[in-house]
Amino acid sequence: MEGLEQLKTQAGRLKKLAGQWSSQALEYVHQVPSEQIYAAVAILLFTSFLLLLVRLFKRPKANTILLTGLSGSGKTVLFYQLRDGSSHHGTLTSMEPNEGTFVLHSEKSKNGKENPVHLIDVPGHSRLRAKLDDVLPQAAGIVFVVDALEFLPNCRAASEYLYDILTKVSVVRKKIPVLILCNKTDKVTAHSKEFIRKQLEKEIDKLRASRSVISTADIANDITLGVPGEPFSFSQCQNKVKVAEASGVTGEISEVEQFIRDHVKS
Amino acid sequence: MLEQLLIFTRGGLILWTCKELGNALKGSPIDTLIRSCLLEERSGAASFDYNAPGAAYTLKWTFHNELGLVFVAVYQKILHLLYVDELLAMVKHEFSGIYDPKRTVYSDFGETFRQLKKEAEARAEELKKSKQVGKPVNNSKKQGQVQKAGLGGDKKKNEGGLASDGGDGDTMKGRRLENGNSNGNHVDIKESNVFGTANGKENTSSNLGAFDVNKLQKLRSKGGKKAEKTVTVDSNGSKAEPKKKITKKNRVWDDSPPESKLDFTDPVDENGDNNTEVVAADHGESMMDKEEDFSSESEAEEEEEGEVGKESKPDKQKKGWFSSMFQSIAGKANLERSDLEPALKALKDRLMTKNVAEEIAEKLCESVATSLEGKKLASFTRISSTVQAAMEEALVRILTPRRSIDILRDVHAAREQRKPYVVVFVGVNGVGKSTNLAKVAYWLQQHNVSVMMAACDTFRSGAVEQLRTHARRLQIPIFEKGYEKDPAVVAKEAIQEATNNGSDVVLVDTAGRMQDNEPLMRALSKLVNLNNPDLVLFVGEALVGNDAVDQLSKFNQKLADLSTSSNPRLIDGILLTKFDTIDDKVGAALSMVYISGAPVMFVGCGQSYTDLKKLNVKSIVKTLLK
Numbered sequence: 001m002e003g004l005e006q007l008k009t010q011a012g013r014l015k016k017l018a019g020q021w022s023s024q025a026l027e028y029v030h031q032v033p034s035e036q037i038y039a040a041v042a043i044l045l046f047t048s049f050l051l052l053l054v055r056l057f058k059r060p061k062a063n064t065i066l067l068t069g070l071s072g073s074g075k076t077v078l079f080y081q082l083r084d085g086s087s088h089h090g091t092l093t094s095m096e097p098n099e100g101t102f103v104l105h106s107e108k109s110k111n112g113k114e115n116p117v118h119l120i121d122v123p124g125h126s127r128l129r130a131k132l133d134d135v136l137p138q139a140a141g142i143v144f145v146v147d148a149l150e151f152l153p154n155c156r157a158a159s160e161y162l163y164d165i166l167t168k169v170s171v172v173r174k175k176i177p178v179l180i181l182c183n184k185t186d187k188v189t190a191h192s193k194e195f196i197r198k199q200l201e202k203e204i205d206k207l208r209a210s211r212s213v214i215s216t217a218d219i220a221n222d223i224t225l226g227v228p229g230e231p232f233s234f235s236q237c238q239n240k241v242k243v244a245e246a247s248g249v250t251g252e253i254s255e256v257e258q259f260i261r262d263h264v265k266s
Numbered sequence: 267m268l269e270q271l272l273i274f275t276r277g278g279l280i281l282w283t284c285k286e287l288g289n290a291l292k293g294s295p296i297d298t299l300i301r302s303c304l305l306e307e308r309s310g311a312a313s314f315d316y317n318a319p320g321a322a323y324t325l326k327w328t329f330h331n332e333l334g335l336v337f338v339a340v341y342q343k344i345l346h347l348l349y350v351d352e353l354l355a356m357v358k359h360e361f362s363g364i365y366d367p368k369r370t371v372y373s374d375f376g377e378t379f380r381q382l383k384k385e386a387e388a389r390a391e392e393l394k395k396s397k398q399v400g401k402p403v404n405n406s407k408k409q410g411q412v413q414k415a416g417l418g419g420d421k422k423k424n425e426g427g428l429a430s431d432g433g434d435g436d437t438m439k440g441r442r443l444e445n446g447n448s449n450g451n452h453v454d455i456k457e458s459n460v461f462g463t464a465n466g467k468e469n470t471s472s473n474l475g476a477f478d479v480n481k482l483q484k485l486r487s488k489g490g491k492k493a494e495k496t497v498t499v500d501s502n503g504s505k506a507e508p509k510k511k512i513t514k515k516n517r518v519w520d521d522s523p524p525e526s527k528l529d530f531t532d533p534v535d536e537n538g539d540n541n542t543e544v545v546a547a548d549h550g551e552s553m554m555d556k557e558e559d560f561s562s563e564s565e566a567e568e569e570e571e572g573e574v575g576k577e578s579k580p581d582k583q584k585k586g587w588f589s590s591m592f593q594s595i596a597g598k599a600n601l602e603r604s605d606l607e608p609a610l611k612a613l614k615d616r617l618m619t620k621n622v623a624e625e626i627a628e629k630l631c632e633s634v635a636t637s638l639e640g641k642k643l644a645s646f647t648r649i650s651s652t653v654q655a656a657m658e659e660a661l662v663r664i665l666t667p668r669r670s671i672d673i674l675r676d677v678h679a680a681r682e683q684r685k686p687y688v689v690v691f692v693g694v695n696g697v698g699k700s701t702n703l704a705k706v707a708y709w710l711q712q713h714n715v716s717v718m719m720a721a722c723d724t725f726r727s728g729a730v731e732q733l734r735t736h737a738r739r740l741q742i743p744i745f746e747k748g749y750e751k752d753p754a755v756v757a758k759e760a761i762q763e764a765t766n767n768g769s770d771v772v773l774v775d776t777a778g779r780m781q782d783n784e785p786l787m788r789a790l791s792k793l794v795n796l797n798n799p800d801l802v803l804f805v806g807e808a809l810v811g812n813d814a815v816d817q818l819s820k821f822n823q824k825l826a827d828l829s830t831s832s833n834p835r836l837i838d839g840i841l842l843t844k845f846d847t848i849d850d851k852v853g854a855a856l857s858m859v860y861i862s863g864a865p866v867m868f869v870g871c872g873q874s875y876t877d878l879k880k881l882n883v884k885s886i887v888k889t890l891l892k
């Protein structure tokens with residue numbers, strides 16, 4: 001109770017003080033010639049406008065690399081290989097993205113000041129695909145991980161996912177480079193990257209025919225891949241699409257690291 | 267015996283597994299759990315059964331949402347391990363203490379775990395003994411900290427009530443109210459008598475939703491194993507508790523008279539309406555009500571509150587909305603169930619006004635609650651907006667198809683194999699099967715696919731003529747054999763005919779049938795199994811409300827039960843009709859997708875042949891939450 005009373009009196013005092021100040025300020029303003037005031041206001045406006053402009057045009061540094069691909073292709077293993085140089089106790093289906101900004105493990109030993117990379121491992125489960133759209137705008141490069149071991153059963157699903165990525169407006173417009181990474185090459189039964197590239201191209205070619213249309217409701221993707229009338233090949237894409245090999249579990253990931261280095265500005 | 271216990275991040279990195287329990291798990295139960303339960307917004311359920319060749323496990327889990335951790339225990343299905351929930355809660359409690367996001371190796375946790383396991387086992391042992399004596403036994407001190415977990419795991423419904431009686435903190439509170447006016451008949455422990463442990467039947471009915479859903483889920487994922495009667499039901503078991511404590515609880519409860527009279531927290535199917543009325547009338551009470559309503563349903567979630575939190579709860583409730591408002595201003599450490607309840611309730615009601623089936627709205631809210639509990643509320647955000655955001659994510663996840671729904675691509679693939687692509691349209695009467703079949707035919711035709719219709723509705727008079735009219739208008743060949751024949755055979759002949767004349771697609775019209783009509787369902791099952799179509803498309807009205815669940819689950823159930831094959835075909839896709847007539851009541855789309863796991867492949871939205879659309883997930887989600 002006492003405290004409240006005290007507070008009240010304090011507030012009253014403050015009010016008075018504020019009133020005094022404001023009247024003083026008004027007096028002062030009246031004394032100053034009006035041109036000066038106008039000038040001051042103009043300068044104020046101008047600077048805030050400038051600040052706004054800088055804010056608008058200063059994009060966040062593009063150092064984000066996305067790891068995408070079907071569930072089970074080995075993205076999370078890669079993520080931890082890149083970060084820690086180990087896949088620890090193994091992985092399970094991801095329910096949320098793994099995200100981190102760090103200096104690649106392989107570059108930590110170097111004394112040179114390597115720039116950190118922002119890496120996002122986007123879960124591959126189809127229910128979680130919507131996450132991709134959230135992070136795509138930041139991407140400086142996309143790694144599309146393909147399971148080279150179990151490739152054939154997943155070929156269609158992988159192609160569809162890749163097709164979706166390649167036809168995303170932001171990917172096409174910003175020409176975001178894509179690395180198709182054939183993972184799990186440590187196993188002898190893994191398919192070669194050439195084989196995988198050909199199969200993917202073939203499959204995407206077919207998708208071009210079927211995907212282009214279904215009646216309106218969804219905002220139709222007006223981007224068509226490749227050159228109409230010619231069989232599709234990745235070289236027709238506006239953005240760079242490369243194919244590479246890796247093995248997440250054994251840590252043979254030099255090609256991914258190269259890709260990341262190439263596209264993350266140091 | 268416990269087979270395995272894992273701790274992993276939501277990102278999918280395994281942080282710790284028990285080395286001693288080193289038995290390699292057969293199959294991949296955890297991945298299956300994640301994919302077909304946790305990612306399907308069913309994490310509110312109590313347990314998950316995994317069946318694979320040579321393996322039958324039950325899995326239980328708990329989340330630490332603030333840290334983004336998942337704890338999963340795996341044990342043999344035939345064993346009813348009574349201590350699993352408790353063990354999980356203890357492990358969660360201990361592990362969250364040492365967890366550091368930067369750290370990935372926790373080999374030192376093994377020692378702690380061994381200790382915890384020993385304790386839990388000992389207690390389970392004690393419980394068993396105490397049951398024989400018919401009296402609870404005093405427990406060790408440590409137990410108090412983690413007394414939360416209602417011990418579930420008992421699947422035999424009928425003995426569930428008996429098998430693991432006893433009272434315990436929250437679980438009991440929830441239970442008690444749930445069974446407010448069901449006479450808890452089987453109680454072993456005297457002290458907890460007041461709280462009436464649910465009898466098997468009551469409990470089952472309150473969990474009917476979970477049960478249906480899980481069952482279907484199982485049917486789908488295994489594609490076999492018919493008539494699985496083991497159901498993942500929350501068992502009402504809980505564990506023995508020190509005598510002293512129970513009496514204390516008891517008293518506290520008696521102190522709050524409103525509760526003892528609340529009988530509207532019964533199984534919702536009985537008096538859901540009643541429930542909402544009361545809520546609308548009195549805000550002070552509603553919160554409690556809501557809280558009980560939810561917490562009673564899910565024992566799988568244990569909060570890390572410890573004794574203090576529990577004991578302060580009744581007081582908190584008495585203080586009513588004032589304290590809750592104060593809390594929201596002052597900011598709260600971690601979200602608790604009770605904080606979420608009001609927002610969840612509002613959200614559930616909103617979903618229901620959009621025509622989402624009640625039990626599904628409830629399951630969703632539970633799942634969202636499970637994913638938020640224990641999380642820190644970001645500053646300057648309201649609980650309701652946090653809940654809404656979580657719900658939005660969940661809805662997007664559900665409605666996003668699990669597999670590609672590019673029919674044209676499938677048709678092309680079939681064409682390459684010189685086989686016709688067969689679509690069977692199924693559904694109840696009068697939903698617009700034939701009309702929408704014609705629309706699909708038209709759409710396919712537009713994309714240079716040669717279509718053939720098969721009139722297999724040999725049941726309702728006039729059906730063949732109706733289809734013939736469409737066929738004539740669209741200039742599509744139709745295969746018909748009048749009304750006499752067995753529809754399965756007609757379909758077979760139609761497919762043969764299509765193979766011969768090189769049609770790309772066969773669209774099979776079937777008789778509408780109520781989901782309870784056994785003979786007709788049998789006929790349908792025969793048709794589907796005999797012809798093994800590429801797509802079983804369920805045609806359903808967008809107008810349907812609570813019945814959506816019944817229709818789809820029964821169709822799937824019957825298709826599975828009546829099938830002679832070991833790998834029965836279920837519904838693969840949904841066509842929603844009359845979408846233009848429902849305004850913003852788009853809930854049926856959600857209900858159907860949730861219950862069946864099948865995507866909405868087409869949406870019929872008008873009278874002309876062109877009125878066929880794809881489902882726009884984003885706009886549906888927006889409408890649902892509007």
Ligand SMILES: Nc1nc2c(ncn2[C@@H]2O[C@H](COP(=O)(O)OP(=O)(O)OP(=O)(O)O)[C@@H](O)[C@H]2O)c(=O)[nH]1
Binds near residue numbers: 278
């Ligand atoms: N042989 C072999 N197996 C690998 C390799 N990389 C990953 N795996 C295995 O593939 C499985 C899936 O790996 P994850 O990294 O969890 O897959 P993911 O792409 O993150 O999957 P989601 O999180 O579901 O999207 C794990 O069991 C890994 O052990 C590899 O280079 N070689």
Ligand SMILES: [Mg+2]
Binds near residue numbers: 075076093277
């Ligand atoms: Mg992953």
